[in-house]
Amino acid sequence: MTAKASGWAHMDNSRRWHFFGAVGGSLCGRWAFFGEVRDAAPSANADTCSACMAKIRAERARKGLDAHDRNVEAERTARA
């Protein structure tokens, strides 16, 4: 079984969730992590790293997935 290529992780020494890419470094460039990551973003009220989030948004926009992202945001707002 291989480790997940990328995903969210929370470390004891950071109060925020960071997103890790395939090389084990966080998108914001501040953290290194080689443990288990989660596919899904943590819950809407989780404290996520804004730098990591910005990189994910930029990457999604580049791939043309920003429309989907807006739908997810709308859904979250509706539930809140």
Ligand SMILES: [Zn+2]
């Ligand atoms: Zn981060």
